[in-house]
Amino acid sequence: MDVKKGCRIISLSQGRQKIHENYGLWICRTLQKAVFGPREKIHPRSFEFFCLSHMIGGKGWYWSQKTGTVKILEEGQGIISSPGFVQFYSGNKENYIEDSICFTGVIAQNLFRSGIIRDGIINIGKGRRLLPIIDSAADPAMDSQIRANQSLLNLLTDLYFENRNKGKENIESAFETLLRSISEEPGKWWTVKEMAEWCNLSINHFRRLFLARTGLNPKGYVDNLKINKALEFLSDNDASISEIAGRLGYLDQYHFSRRFKEITGFSPLRYRLEFLQPPAKH
The missing domain is CATH 1.10.10.60 (Homeodomain-like)
Structure with a gap:
């Protein structure tokens, strides 16, 4: 795929409340069942915040400047992007349909430093696990914001353990098929x-x-x-x-x-x- 020159930076929006500063985590924007059409060119971009995108329908592809390769996305997979990480994802001959949560704060930074949050593709599953968090975050009341933050932390932790264990199995399986293919x-x-x-x-x-x-x-x-x-x-x-x-x-x-x-x-x-x-x- 062709890579367009330059990099578009998606800025952090306004609306941070005192509770977000005190808590150390702010869900700054969300999308629910958003539809993005297919693209054939890579348009490099980065965010000023963390973003968790869950492909709940359609077909997609993902590219990052770090690897320079394009990977095909399957329904149920997700993408995590950290601030400043140059990447792009879009529909693959069909629409890319996503639920997404964008967030920032010192807790998010600490999760990233500890390796719980990592850039790239993760497995989330076909259930819409982001939806309850999106619903809570849409309510500006303090209790709803606290509930949304805590639910997001729980989800990120769960995804870390799920993908770490699955990752070991996937690597083992990939090695087996690779060695078999080399032999064949x-x-x-x-x-x-x-x-x-x-x-x-x-x-x-x-x-x-x-x-x-x-x-x-x-x-x-x-x-x-x-x-x-x-x-x-x-x-x-x-x-x-x-x-x-x-x-x-x-x-x-x-x-x-x-x-x-x-x-x-x-x-x-x-x-x-x-x-x-x-x-x-x-």
């Missing part, structure tokens, strides 16, 4: 960026987790898998060295043979003759 597509040269995006992780985080899980860095893992596949393919005497090189994604037989020898100590042909040929009969 031995001719593909995976980049670290592709693998990290598959697992929805930053490159540095992915490298650390990959090493801890496999004992190898991503490039070394792909290299070793290709050579192990080559050992299997070499047992088929009908397959030429050139054909095996092509099946493993090498540009030519020379590059494959050189890499094979670096790892095994033998050229592919020597390995086949030494270890895979049946012993001569006497």
